[in-house]
Amino acid sequence: MATEAHAEGATGYIIHHLTSLSVGEGFWTLNLDTLFFSAVLGALFVWFFKMAADKATAGVPGLVQIFAEMLIEFVDTQVKDSFHGKNKLIAPLALTIFCWVFLWNFMDLFPVDILPLIGSLMGIEYLRVVPSTDLNATFAMSISVFCLIIFYSIKIKGPWGFAKELMFQPFGPWLLPFNLLLKLVEEIAKPISLALRLFGNLYAGELIFILIALLPWYLQPVLSFPWAIFHILIITLQAFIFMVLTIVYLSMAHEDH
Protein backbone atom coordinates (compact mmCIF):
# COMPACT_ATOMS: atom_id res chain seq x y z
CA MET A 1 0.00 0.00 0.00
CA ALA A 2 2.90 2.31 0.72
CA THR A 3 4.28 2.05 -2.78
CA GLU A 4 0.82 2.59 -4.16
CA ALA A 5 0.41 5.75 -2.17
CA HIS A 6 3.74 7.12 -3.32
CA ALA A 7 2.94 6.34 -6.89
CA GLU A 8 -0.33 8.19 -7.00
CA GLY A 9 0.92 11.74 -6.47
CA ALA A 10 -1.47 14.10 -4.72
CA THR A 11 -4.02 11.45 -3.85
CA GLY A 12 -1.25 9.25 -2.61
CA TYR A 13 0.08 12.07 -0.45
CA ILE A 14 -3.33 12.56 1.12
CA ILE A 15 -3.94 8.88 1.67
CA HIS A 16 -0.49 8.51 3.13
CA HIS A 17 -1.20 11.25 5.62
CA LEU A 18 -4.47 9.75 6.64
CA THR A 19 -3.23 6.22 7.09
CA SER A 20 -2.53 5.07 10.58
CA LEU A 21 0.54 3.26 11.75
CA SER A 22 -1.03 0.00 12.75
CA VAL A 23 -0.26 -3.53 13.75
CA GLY A 24 -2.50 -6.56 13.72
CA GLU A 25 -5.28 -7.82 11.49
CA GLY A 26 -9.00 -7.22 11.26
CA PHE A 27 -10.64 -6.00 14.42
CA TRP A 28 -7.55 -6.69 16.44
CA THR A 29 -5.63 -3.99 14.64
CA LEU A 30 -4.06 -1.40 16.90
CA ASN A 31 -3.50 2.11 15.65
CA LEU A 32 -0.19 2.71 17.36
CA ASP A 33 0.02 6.39 16.46
CA THR A 34 -3.39 7.16 17.96
CA LEU A 35 -2.62 5.19 21.08
CA PHE A 36 0.82 6.71 21.41
CA PHE A 37 -0.10 10.35 20.88
CA SER A 38 -3.22 10.26 22.99
CA ALA A 39 -1.30 8.57 25.78
CA VAL A 40 1.48 11.13 25.58
CA LEU A 41 -1.02 13.98 25.54
CA GLY A 42 -2.92 12.42 28.40
CA ALA A 43 0.32 12.13 30.32
CA LEU A 44 1.08 15.76 29.55
CA PHE A 45 -2.31 16.80 30.87
CA VAL A 46 -1.99 14.69 33.99
CA TRP A 47 1.59 15.82 34.60
CA PHE A 48 0.72 19.49 34.33
CA PHE A 49 -2.28 19.28 36.61
CA LYS A 50 -0.52 17.02 39.09
CA MET A 51 2.26 19.58 39.31
CA ALA A 52 -0.32 22.27 40.00
CA ALA A 53 -2.19 20.07 42.46
CA ASP A 54 0.96 19.23 44.41
CA LYS A 55 1.79 22.87 44.86
CA ALA A 56 -1.79 23.93 45.42
CA THR A 57 -2.16 26.36 48.27
CA ALA A 58 -4.97 28.56 49.40
CA GLY A 59 -2.46 31.39 49.63
CA VAL A 60 -0.92 33.24 46.73
CA PRO A 61 -0.92 30.81 43.79
CA GLY A 62 1.89 30.35 41.31
CA LEU A 63 1.50 30.69 37.55
CA VAL A 64 0.93 26.98 36.99
CA GLN A 65 -1.65 26.89 39.73
CA ILE A 66 -3.43 29.95 38.39
CA PHE A 67 -3.70 28.37 34.97
CA ALA A 68 -4.92 25.07 36.38
CA GLU A 69 -7.38 26.81 38.64
CA MET A 70 -8.66 28.87 35.76
CA LEU A 71 -9.54 25.65 33.92
CA ILE A 72 -10.96 24.08 37.05
CA GLU A 73 -13.12 27.11 37.70
CA PHE A 74 -14.22 27.17 34.08
CA VAL A 75 -15.20 23.51 34.09
CA ASP A 76 -16.82 23.83 37.48
CA THR A 77 -18.97 26.71 36.25
CA GLN A 78 -20.09 24.63 33.27
CA VAL A 79 -20.92 21.71 35.50
CA LYS A 80 -22.80 23.83 38.02
CA ASP A 81 -24.74 25.52 35.24
CA SER A 82 -26.29 22.37 33.90
CA PHE A 83 -25.85 19.73 36.55
CA HIS A 84 -27.67 20.10 39.83
CA GLY A 85 -27.22 16.72 41.44
CA LYS A 86 -24.32 15.56 43.54
CA ASN A 87 -21.73 13.56 41.73
CA LYS A 88 -18.03 13.57 42.38
CA LEU A 89 -17.26 12.08 38.97
CA ILE A 90 -18.76 14.58 36.60
CA ALA A 91 -16.51 17.59 37.14
CA PRO A 92 -13.20 15.67 36.90
CA LEU A 93 -14.62 13.79 33.92
CA ALA A 94 -15.52 17.04 32.21
CA LEU A 95 -12.07 18.48 32.94
CA THR A 96 -10.38 15.40 31.53
CA ILE A 97 -12.52 15.44 28.42
CA PHE A 98 -11.97 19.13 27.78
CA CYS A 99 -8.22 19.07 28.26
CA TRP A 100 -7.60 15.79 26.54
CA VAL A 101 -9.74 16.56 23.51
CA PHE A 102 -8.20 19.99 23.31
CA LEU A 103 -4.72 18.52 23.31
CA TRP A 104 -5.71 15.94 20.68
CA ASN A 105 -7.09 18.68 18.51
CA PHE A 106 -4.09 20.86 19.16
CA MET A 107 -1.90 18.33 17.36
CA ASP A 108 -3.70 19.54 14.26
CA LEU A 109 -1.87 22.85 14.48
CA PHE A 110 1.52 21.26 13.97
CA PRO A 111 2.55 21.58 10.33
CA VAL A 112 1.17 18.47 8.64
CA ASP A 113 4.50 17.19 7.41
CA ILE A 114 6.74 17.79 10.41
CA LEU A 115 5.93 14.84 12.65
CA PRO A 116 5.51 12.32 9.77
CA LEU A 117 8.87 13.53 8.44
CA ILE A 118 10.56 12.96 11.79
CA GLY A 119 8.78 9.60 11.90
CA SER A 120 10.02 8.63 8.48
CA LEU A 121 13.56 9.54 9.49
CA MET A 122 13.14 7.11 12.36
CA GLY A 123 11.85 4.46 9.97
CA ILE A 124 8.15 4.86 10.62
CA GLU A 125 6.19 4.65 7.42
CA TYR A 126 2.83 6.07 8.44
CA LEU A 127 2.01 8.55 11.15
CA ARG A 128 -1.29 10.19 11.91
CA VAL A 129 -0.59 12.64 14.68
CA VAL A 130 -4.09 13.93 15.47
CA PRO A 131 -5.90 11.34 17.60
CA SER A 132 -9.27 13.00 17.04
CA THR A 133 -9.05 12.24 13.31
CA ASP A 134 -9.23 8.60 14.31
CA LEU A 135 -12.75 7.35 14.81
CA ASN A 136 -11.47 4.89 17.39
CA ALA A 137 -10.35 7.70 19.68
CA THR A 138 -13.55 9.72 19.45
CA PHE A 139 -15.75 6.67 19.72
CA ALA A 140 -13.77 5.35 22.66
CA MET A 141 -14.53 8.53 24.51
CA SER A 142 -18.17 8.82 23.50
CA ILE A 143 -18.85 5.15 24.23
CA SER A 144 -17.31 5.58 27.67
CA VAL A 145 -19.62 8.53 28.22
CA PHE A 146 -22.53 6.45 26.91
CA CYS A 147 -21.71 3.70 29.41
CA LEU A 148 -21.73 6.30 32.18
CA ILE A 149 -25.09 7.62 30.98
CA ILE A 150 -26.60 4.14 31.12
CA PHE A 151 -24.94 3.42 34.44
CA TYR A 152 -26.21 6.57 36.11
CA SER A 153 -29.65 6.27 34.54
CA ILE A 154 -30.03 2.86 36.11
CA LYS A 155 -28.37 3.89 39.36
CA ILE A 156 -30.46 7.01 39.93
CA LYS A 157 -33.80 5.95 38.48
CA GLY A 158 -33.49 2.26 39.26
CA PRO A 159 -33.72 -0.42 36.55
CA TRP A 160 -37.50 -0.25 36.52
CA GLY A 161 -37.53 3.54 36.49
CA PHE A 162 -35.16 3.63 33.56
CA ALA A 163 -37.15 0.98 31.72
CA LYS A 164 -40.37 2.91 32.37
CA GLU A 165 -38.77 6.02 30.96
CA LEU A 166 -37.75 4.12 27.86
CA MET A 167 -41.18 2.58 27.39
CA PHE A 168 -43.73 5.15 28.53
CA GLN A 169 -42.22 8.42 27.43
CA PRO A 170 -42.87 10.69 25.72
CA PHE A 171 -46.27 9.44 24.49
CA GLY A 172 -47.65 7.35 27.33
CA PRO A 173 -48.11 3.59 27.69
CA TRP A 174 -50.44 3.15 24.68
CA LEU A 175 -47.66 3.83 22.23
CA LEU A 176 -45.10 1.66 23.97
CA PRO A 177 -43.25 0.26 20.92
CA PHE A 178 -43.06 3.66 19.35
CA ASN A 179 -41.76 5.19 22.59
CA LEU A 180 -39.19 2.48 22.95
CA LEU A 181 -37.95 2.96 19.42
CA LEU A 182 -37.78 6.71 19.80
CA LYS A 183 -35.97 6.52 23.11
CA LEU A 184 -33.47 3.96 21.94
CA VAL A 185 -32.65 6.04 18.90
CA GLU A 186 -32.32 9.08 21.13
CA GLU A 187 -29.96 7.33 23.50
CA ILE A 188 -27.83 5.73 20.81
CA ALA A 189 -27.68 8.98 18.87
CA LYS A 190 -25.87 10.56 21.81
CA PRO A 191 -22.54 8.73 21.58
CA ILE A 192 -22.65 8.59 17.79
CA SER A 193 -23.25 12.30 17.41
CA LEU A 194 -20.59 13.09 20.03
CA ALA A 195 -17.97 10.99 18.30
CA LEU A 196 -18.83 11.91 14.74
CA ARG A 197 -19.04 15.62 15.42
CA LEU A 198 -15.53 15.73 16.85
CA PHE A 199 -14.14 13.36 14.26
CA GLY A 200 -15.77 15.15 11.36
CA ASN A 201 -14.58 18.58 12.36
CA LEU A 202 -11.02 17.54 12.95
CA TYR A 203 -10.81 15.20 10.00
CA ALA A 204 -12.04 17.92 7.68
CA GLY A 205 -9.67 20.42 9.25
CA GLU A 206 -6.72 18.11 8.86
CA LEU A 207 -7.72 17.35 5.29
CA ILE A 208 -7.74 21.03 4.45
CA PHE A 209 -4.29 21.44 5.98
CA ILE A 210 -3.10 18.56 3.81
CA LEU A 211 -4.67 20.09 0.73
CA ILE A 212 -3.02 23.41 1.49
CA ALA A 213 0.27 21.56 1.85
CA LEU A 214 -0.14 20.36 -1.73
CA LEU A 215 -0.24 23.87 -3.12
CA PRO A 216 2.84 25.76 -4.32
CA TRP A 217 4.97 26.92 -1.42
CA TYR A 218 4.24 30.65 -1.88
CA LEU A 219 0.50 30.06 -1.53
CA GLN A 220 0.74 27.89 1.53
CA PRO A 221 1.31 30.54 4.23
CA VAL A 222 -1.43 32.75 2.80
CA LEU A 223 -3.95 29.96 3.21
CA SER A 224 -2.69 27.92 6.10
CA PHE A 225 -2.18 30.91 8.38
CA PRO A 226 -5.83 32.05 8.39
CA TRP A 227 -7.00 28.45 8.48
CA ALA A 228 -4.78 27.78 11.48
CA ILE A 229 -6.13 30.85 13.26
CA PHE A 230 -9.66 29.71 12.51
CA HIS A 231 -8.71 26.26 13.64
CA ILE A 232 -7.63 27.51 17.05
CA LEU A 233 -11.25 28.47 17.51
CA ILE A 234 -12.51 25.16 16.17
CA ILE A 235 -10.33 22.92 18.29
CA THR A 236 -11.30 24.77 21.46
CA LEU A 237 -14.93 24.84 20.49
CA GLN A 238 -15.02 21.12 19.71
CA ALA A 239 -13.39 20.28 23.04
CA PHE A 240 -15.87 22.56 24.76
CA ILE A 241 -18.87 21.06 22.96
CA PHE A 242 -17.80 17.53 23.81
CA MET A 243 -17.44 18.50 27.45
CA VAL A 244 -20.71 20.42 27.73
CA LEU A 245 -22.73 17.72 25.95
CA THR A 246 -21.24 15.11 28.26
CA ILE A 247 -22.32 17.17 31.25
CA VAL A 248 -25.78 17.71 29.80
CA TYR A 249 -26.27 14.03 28.95
CA LEU A 250 -25.15 12.98 32.40
CA SER A 251 -27.37 15.51 34.09
CA MET A 252 -30.28 14.19 32.00
CA ALA A 253 -29.39 10.73 33.25
CA HIS A 254 -29.66 12.07 36.79
CA GLU A 255 -33.05 13.65 36.36
CA ASP A 256 -35.83 11.60 37.81
CA HIS A 257 -39.13 12.32 36.14
Added chain:
Amino acid sequence: MSINATLIGQMITFALLVWFTMKYIWPPLFDSLEERKKKIADGLAAAEKGQEAMHLAEKKAKGVLKEAKEQSSEIVNLAQKRANELVEASKDTAKKEGERLILVAKAQIEQEKQNAKESLRKEVSALALRAAEQILSAEIDKTKHQDILSKISKQLG
Protein backbone atom coordinates in the same frame (compact mmCIF):
# COMPACT_ATOMS: atom_id res chain seq x y z
CA MET B 1 -10.39 4.41 9.26
CA SER B 2 -12.25 1.41 10.58
CA ILE B 3 -13.19 0.69 14.12
CA ASN B 4 -10.75 -1.72 15.67
CA ALA B 5 -9.11 -2.69 18.94
CA THR B 6 -7.64 0.81 19.26
CA LEU B 7 -11.06 1.67 20.63
CA ILE B 8 -10.50 -0.58 23.62
CA GLY B 9 -7.04 0.80 24.25
CA GLN B 10 -8.36 4.35 24.07
CA MET B 11 -11.17 3.51 26.47
CA ILE B 12 -8.69 2.12 28.96
CA THR B 13 -6.50 5.19 28.66
CA PHE B 14 -9.53 7.41 29.07
CA ALA B 15 -10.70 5.53 32.15
CA LEU B 16 -7.24 5.79 33.68
CA LEU B 17 -7.06 9.50 33.00
CA VAL B 18 -10.49 10.15 34.47
CA TRP B 19 -9.69 8.06 37.51
CA PHE B 20 -6.41 9.87 38.05
CA THR B 21 -8.02 13.27 37.62
CA MET B 22 -10.79 12.39 39.99
CA LYS B 23 -8.45 11.01 42.60
CA TYR B 24 -5.37 13.19 42.52
CA ILE B 25 -6.04 16.33 40.52
CA TRP B 26 -9.51 17.65 41.05
CA PRO B 27 -9.80 17.48 44.86
CA PRO B 28 -6.62 19.36 45.87
CA LEU B 29 -7.03 22.08 43.26
CA PHE B 30 -10.72 22.49 43.91
CA ASP B 31 -10.19 22.50 47.67
CA SER B 32 -7.49 25.11 47.44
CA LEU B 33 -9.80 27.22 45.30
CA GLU B 34 -12.63 26.88 47.77
CA GLU B 35 -10.33 27.55 50.68
CA ARG B 36 -9.02 30.68 49.03
CA LYS B 37 -12.56 31.79 48.31
CA LYS B 38 -13.42 31.29 51.95
CA LYS B 39 -10.27 33.09 53.04
CA ILE B 40 -11.06 36.05 50.85
CA ALA B 41 -14.64 36.13 52.03
CA ASP B 42 -13.47 35.94 55.64
CA GLY B 43 -10.94 38.67 55.02
CA LEU B 44 -13.57 40.90 53.49
CA ALA B 45 -15.91 40.24 56.38
CA ALA B 46 -13.14 40.99 58.84
CA ALA B 47 -12.29 44.18 57.02
CA GLU B 48 -15.90 45.24 57.16
CA LYS B 49 -16.04 44.41 60.84
CA GLY B 50 -12.87 46.39 61.43
CA GLN B 51 -14.31 49.34 59.60
CA GLU B 52 -17.42 49.15 61.68
CA ALA B 53 -15.36 48.96 64.85
CA MET B 54 -13.36 51.95 63.67
CA HIS B 55 -16.54 53.90 63.07
CA LEU B 56 -17.73 52.99 66.52
CA ALA B 57 -14.43 53.98 68.08
CA GLU B 58 -14.48 57.24 66.17
CA LYS B 59 -17.93 57.95 67.46
CA LYS B 60 -16.86 57.10 70.96
CA ALA B 61 -13.76 59.23 70.68
CA LYS B 62 -15.87 62.12 69.46
CA GLY B 63 -18.15 61.71 72.46
CA VAL B 64 -15.24 61.60 74.85
CA LEU B 65 -13.65 64.60 73.21
CA LYS B 66 -16.88 66.54 73.45
CA GLU B 67 -17.24 65.65 77.09
CA ALA B 68 -13.66 66.64 77.76
CA LYS B 69 -14.18 69.94 76.01
CA GLU B 70 -17.27 70.62 78.05
CA GLN B 71 -15.49 69.70 81.20
CA SER B 72 -12.50 71.84 80.40
CA SER B 73 -14.64 74.84 79.54
CA GLU B 74 -16.49 74.33 82.79
CA ILE B 75 -13.19 74.21 84.63
CA VAL B 76 -12.02 77.35 82.89
CA ASN B 77 -15.25 79.09 83.75
CA LEU B 78 -14.93 78.03 87.34
CA ALA B 79 -11.34 79.16 87.48
CA GLN B 80 -12.26 82.50 85.98
CA LYS B 81 -15.00 82.92 88.48
CA ARG B 82 -12.67 81.99 91.30
CA ALA B 83 -10.02 84.38 89.98
CA ASN B 84 -12.59 87.15 89.80
CA GLU B 85 -13.60 86.40 93.33
CA LEU B 86 -10.02 86.44 94.45
CA VAL B 87 -9.39 89.71 92.70
CA GLU B 88 -12.50 91.17 94.26
CA ALA B 89 -11.50 89.90 97.66
CA SER B 90 -7.97 91.23 97.38
CA LYS B 91 -9.34 94.56 96.17
CA ASP B 92 -11.51 94.67 99.26
CA THR B 93 -8.69 93.83 101.61
CA ALA B 94 -6.46 96.33 99.86
CA LYS B 95 -9.12 99.01 100.24
CA LYS B 96 -9.59 98.18 103.87
CA GLU B 97 -5.88 98.13 104.46
CA GLY B 98 -5.52 101.47 102.74
CA GLU B 99 -8.28 102.94 104.81
CA ARG B 100 -6.70 101.57 107.91
CA LEU B 101 -3.34 103.00 106.92
CA ILE B 102 -4.93 106.33 106.22
CA LEU B 103 -6.58 106.27 109.62
CA VAL B 104 -3.32 105.41 111.31
CA ALA B 105 -1.53 108.14 109.42
CA LYS B 106 -4.28 110.58 110.26
CA ALA B 107 -4.01 109.65 113.94
CA GLN B 108 -0.26 110.07 113.80
CA ILE B 109 -0.62 113.40 112.14
CA GLU B 110 -3.09 114.41 114.82
CA GLN B 111 -0.65 113.25 117.46
CA GLU B 112 2.18 115.19 115.84
CA LYS B 113 -0.05 118.17 115.61
CA GLN B 114 -0.93 117.92 119.31
CA ASN B 115 2.70 117.50 120.20
CA ALA B 116 3.68 120.47 118.11
CA LYS B 117 0.86 122.50 119.60
CA GLU B 118 1.96 121.47 123.06
CA SER B 119 5.57 122.32 122.49
CA LEU B 120 4.60 125.58 120.80
CA ARG B 121 2.36 126.48 123.70
CA LYS B 122 5.09 125.64 126.12
CA GLU B 123 7.57 127.71 124.21
CA VAL B 124 5.11 130.53 123.82
CA SER B 125 4.24 130.44 127.49
CA ALA B 126 7.90 130.25 128.38
CA LEU B 127 8.55 133.15 126.10
CA ALA B 128 5.60 135.05 127.51
CA LEU B 129 6.72 134.24 130.99
CA ARG B 130 10.22 135.35 130.22
CA ALA B 131 8.94 138.50 128.69
CA ALA B 132 6.59 139.04 131.56
CA GLU B 133 9.38 138.23 133.93
CA GLN B 134 11.61 140.72 132.32
CA ILE B 135 8.86 143.30 132.35
CA LEU B 136 7.74 142.48 135.79
CA SER B 137 11.12 141.76 137.32
CA ALA B 138 11.50 145.40 137.53
CA GLU B 139 8.22 145.91 139.31
CA ILE B 140 7.10 142.65 140.79
CA ASP B 141 8.64 140.66 143.46
CA LYS B 142 8.75 137.10 142.58
CA THR B 143 7.89 135.90 145.92
CA LYS B 144 5.14 138.37 146.37
CA HIS B 145 3.31 137.38 143.23
CA GLN B 146 4.08 133.75 143.38
CA ASP B 147 0.41 132.87 143.51
CA ILE B 148 -0.53 134.81 140.43
CA LEU B 149 2.40 133.52 138.48
CA SER B 150 1.75 129.91 139.16
CA LYS B 151 -1.93 130.44 138.35
CA ILE B 152 -1.01 131.90 134.99
CA SER B 153 1.56 129.26 134.23
CA LYS B 154 -1.02 126.66 135.14
CA GLN B 155 -3.48 128.26 132.83
CA LEU B 156 -0.93 128.31 130.05
CA GLY B 157 0.31 124.91 130.77
